[in-house]
């Protein structure tokens with residue numbers, strides 16, 4: 777009797793916690809409205825490539841800049857922080873940022 781109880785209980789606990797885990801949903805708060813990237817050519821690529829490490833707050837809070845300045849930011853994300861962005865996507869993102877967040 778004693779011997780069988782241990783594994784049985786363990787199984788019960790495992791099943792119960794699996795069921796509890798399956799039920800759990802974690803509602804995320806919506807993004808800040810001000811951090812929503814402005815619509816425009818390249819916004820999708822930018823959203824895909826630039827939110828895996830930080831929110832778009834980082835982008836929208838930057839001072840406005842020309843293509844050269846944004847190219848510096850994107851290059852830094854790739855070279856220094858290891859963002860896996862292709863050359864083609866980087867070009868699209870820089871154009872998007874310089875157009876929508878340019879000066």
Ligand code: HEC
Nearest residue numbers: 825826828829830834835838849850853857858859860869
């Ligand atoms: C691999 C992770 C990663 C990805 C992907 C990434 N970033 Fe970053 N980003 C960082 C880190 C790390 C920082 C610095 C955070 C800090 O200083 O607190 C940063 C900071 C920034 C900043 C703040 C200014 C600065 O230079 O520190 C801007 C603007 C920015 N990122 C834009 C972008 C854009 C645009 C993209 C898409 C091309 C992008 N990031 C993708 C990691 C990433």
